[in-house]
Amino acid sequence: MENQFYTSHQENSEQLVIYLDPEVKGDFEQSLPKNITYTDDEKAKIAIHKKANRLWAVFPDGSHCDFPYYQKNLLAIIQGLSAHFGKSDLSLSFDSFTKTAELTEKKLFSGASLSPEDNVKDLWDEIIKKVNVISAQSQSLRSLMEKLLEVPFLQNFQSSIVLIHLKGTTKAELLGTIWRSEKTQGLIEVKEFNTFFNSIKKSKIKSFLSDSFPNLELPFNGSFLAKEVISRKYSLVALVSRHDFLNYSKDEIDLFETCISLLQPHFERLIDQEYSDKRTSELRVCLKDFPLPLRISDNSTGTYFLNDLFQSELQEKDIFFNKKINKSFSIDLYDSDELRHYAFDLFHFQRISLLGELLNTLRHELSNPLFGLKLGSQLFSFMETSKDNKDLMSEIEKNITRCQAIIENFSNLYQVETETKPVAIKKVIDESITLSKSESREVRKSIHFLSGCDEIKVELPMIFMVQILFNLIVNASQSLKGLSSQKMITINIEADDKFVFVDVLDNGPGIPPEKQSELFKPFFTTKTQGTGLGLVLSRNLALKMGGNLEYLPNEQKGAHFRLTLPRP
Amino acid sequence: MKNILIIEDEILIQQSLKKLFERRGFIVDVSASGKLAIDYILNKNYDRIICDLMLQDISGFDVIEESKKRFSPSEIGSKFVIMTAYNSPQVLSRANAYQCKLLNKPFDNLEEALRIMTE
Numbered sequence: 001m002e003n004q005f006y007t008s009h010q011e012n013s014e015q016l017v018i019y020l021d022p023e024v025k026g027d028f029e030q031s032l033p034k035n036i037t038y039t040d041d042e043k044a045k046i047a048i049h050k051k052a053n054r055l056w057a058v059f060p061d062g063s064h065c066d067f068p069y070y071q072k073n074l075l076a077i078i079q080g081l082s083a084h085f086g087k088s089d090l091s092l093s094f095d096s097f098t099k100t101a102e103l104t105e106k107k108l109f110s111g112a113s114l115s116p117e118d119n120v121k122d123l124w125d126e127i128i129k130k131v132n133v134i135s136a137q138s139q140s141l142r143s144l145m146e147k148l149l150e151v152p153f154l155q156n157f158q159s160s161i162v163l164i165h166l167k168g169t170t171k172a173e174l175l176g177t178i179w180r181s182e183k184t185q186g187l188i189e190v191k192e193f194n195t196f197f198n199s200i201k202k203s204k205i206k207s208f209l210s211d212s213f214p215n216l217e218l219p220f221n222g223s224f225l226a227k228e229v230i231s232r233k234y235s236l237v238a239l240v241s242r243h244d245f246l247n248y249s250k251d252e253i254d255l256f257e258t259c260i261s262l263l264q265p266h267f268e269r270l271i272d273q274e275y276s277d278k279r280t281s282e283l284r285v286c287l288k289d290f291p292l293p294l295r296i297s298d299n300s301t302g303t304y305f306l307n308d309l310f311q312s313e314l315q316e317k318d319i320f321f322n323k324k325i326n327k328s329f330s331i332d333l334y335d336s337d338e339l340r341h342y343a344f345d346l347f348h349f350q351r352i353s354l355l356g357e358l359l360n361t362l363r364h365e366l367s368n369p370l371f372g373l374k375l376g377s378q379l380f381s382f383m384e385t386s387k388d389n390k391d392l393m394s395e396i397e398k399n400i401t402r403c404q405a406i407i408e409n410f411s412n413l414y415q416v417e418t419e420t421k422p423v424a425i426k427k428v429i430d431e432s433i434t435l436s437k438s439e440s441r442e443v444r445k446s447i448h449f450l451s452g453c454d455e456i457k458v459e460l461p462m463i464f465m466v467q468i469l470f471n472l473i474v475n476a477s478q479s480l481k482g483l484s485s486q487k488m489i490t491i492n493i494e495a496d497d498k499f500v501f502v503d504v505l506d507n508g509p510g511i512p513p514e515k516q517s518e519l520f521k522p523f524f525t526t527k528t529q530g531t532g533l534g535l536v537l538s539r540n541l542a543l544k545m546g547g548n549l550e551y552l553p554n555e556q557k558g559a560h561f562r563l564t565l566p567r568p
Numbered sequence: 569m570k571n572i573l574i575i576e577d578e579i580l581i582q583q584s585l586k587k588l589f590e591r592r593g594f595i596v597d598v599s600a601s602g603k604l605a606i607d608y609i610l611n612k613n614y615d616r617i618i619c620d621l622m623l624q625d626i627s628g629f630d631v632i633e634e635s636k637k638r639f640s641p642s643e644i645g646s647k648f649v650i651m652t653a654y655n656s657p658q659v660l661s662r663a664n665a666y667q668c669k670l671l672n673k674p675f676d677n678l679e680e681a682l683r684i685m686t687e
Contacts, residue, residue: 364653364654367653367673367674368578368581368653368673369578369580370674371578371581371653371673371674371675372578372579372580372581372584373580374674375580375581375584375585375588375675375678376580376583376584378584378588378678379584379587379588382588382591404674
């Protein structure tokens with residue numbers, strides 16, 4: 001094969017005289033182009049020196065080039081010189097030389113597979129150099145696999161693929177390049193991956209046929225070279241193929257194994273990086289939906305991430321935007337309207353569940369004595385006694401029945417139900433009015449259902465709806481205190497296809513325009529003894545149900561709140 | 569049917585039921601304690617035993633278990649009426665296992681409840 005380079009320059013009788021370093025001369029004895037002769041004079045026009053592990057070629061114009069030293073490089077230089085010299089009488093220049101030498105080099109390295117006669121050892125320098133270059137350039141596993149085909153002895157290979165299984169995951173991944181430019185990727189069952197991995201590991205020849213692994217569905221046909229890599233976090237098989245069915249030589253197998261061994265730390269780095277990218281994005285998703293306002297800040301870089309509820313788009317300063325989280329980041333709750341809302345939510349649920357427990361206990365403790373009282377009073381109806389006594393006892397009995405009903409209703413109301421049943425809006429309003437009776441005793445209530453609305457059902461938690469309406473009715477009643485004219489609460493119910501609207505109006509003083517925007521802010525209150533939480537909680541509950549609670553400016557005197565509830 | 573035992577620790581309920589039954593001509597014994605009730609059951613003869621489940625000392629089911637010393641399962645099913653304010657699924661299934669009647673407290677309808685208890 002090497003002889004192909006020594007055929008075309010025989011007619012040229014002129015000789016090129018070069019100096020050849022004695023150290024390399026020995027490597028190059030047998031074959032020298034006929035138009036080149038050596039000299040031992042270092043001052044020759046062209047000199048080739050060996051310095052440490054590098055070759056230096058010095059040209060008449062003073063320019064020089066250097067290569068890693070190996071036999072094929074030396075051959076390429078001399079061949080380049082010879083070819084150039086044959087075509088031109090001009091004195092040699094570095095530029096013209098390098099073009100020819102590069103061409104020769106390309107021929108040498110990509111023209112054919114390695115034959116057993118080639119001095120493979122000479123290639124190693126170049127391979128190491130190339131591996132270092134491609135691994136430094138690669139920012140992903142995929143690009144590393146693509147660039148792997150640039151390594152000299154792999155330049156006539158078509159595919160470069162890696163199969164990875166990250167420990168603890170349910171699928172293995174396949175990715176890489178086929179036909180030198182086409183991207184490929186896929187998922188593989190862990191079982192199949194393990195079978196494949198073990199076959200590669202056990203094999204002594206490391207040269208395989210794609211047909212031997214029919215379950216794997218490799219994206220090419222033919223023989224391939226493969227090498228396994230194992231680490232604490234992953235198992236990996238790297239493979240390359242020429243897409244033919246020829247066997248690979250021992251040298252190719254050795255070189256490939258060396259190559260993959262050299263790449264191992266880079267696999268480690270790239271997998272780590274890609275894996276942590278995945279982890280970061282998963283973390284981001286988790287945090288985004290975390291129901292409390294969290295701020296993650298990295299003090300060293302000044303980046304932060306807010307899992308802001310209403311705007312969760314990535315921002316420049318977002319810690320997840322540049323995918324860098326140092327170990328020194330901190331997570332804290334930040335003070336915001338949301339935090340307050342959520343805190344109240346939490347507060348509200350704590351209160352509800354406490355109330356629920358309390359009511360359950362009360363119900364159990366009161367139901368027996370009430371039952372006894374009722375039986376006792378019923379006993380009187382069978383006794384011979386005056387009508388007055390009987391009437392009194394029947395009144396007592398009625399009151400006991402009422403107590404039982406109230407206890408029953410309350411404890412049903414405060415049961416935190418996970419399922420919601422369809423409930424008539426009318427029942428919700430009746431229930432709310434019953435519960436708020438103590439506050440709204442002196443207030444006249446008029447309830448208007450617009451055509452057929454009393455039949456409408458909603459499928460929402462009863463407790464939420466009653467709580468909101470209870471708040472609205474109590475607020476209205478309190479605002480009416482001290483009003484000398486007829487106190488009045490009007491509840492209007494109307495509906496469209498999607499929503500039920502419950503309007504609660506009163507004829508009290510209303511909310512001054514400048515305070516209307518403050519209404520739903522925590523701790524805002526117009527009462528002397530209010531917490532300023534009622535409306536905040538109510539709106540939160542309404543939003544939670546997919547509805548809303550808002551204040552509508554009232555043309556007449558008085559306040560006007562509108563509760564919107566979604567229809568099933 | 570003549571003799572009834574009422575096991576109920578809420579005295580107002582116990583005494584009211586006693587009076588209601590006596591007005592209807594039954595002979596009624598009462599017990600607020602489960603242990604005392606077991607004593608009565610093993611040594612006296614009752615046609616009907618009305619038993620609350622939540623007693624101060626032991627549960628109504630314990631009373632029934634102890635009564636097995638004297639009565640066959642079918643006798644237990646016909647003699648006992650269980651009264652309870654907690655009709656959880658567990659209570660229902662246990663009462664079913666004894667094949668005895670179950671009444672929820674408070675009674676929805678007094679006459680109806682009295683009829684069931686004396687049937």
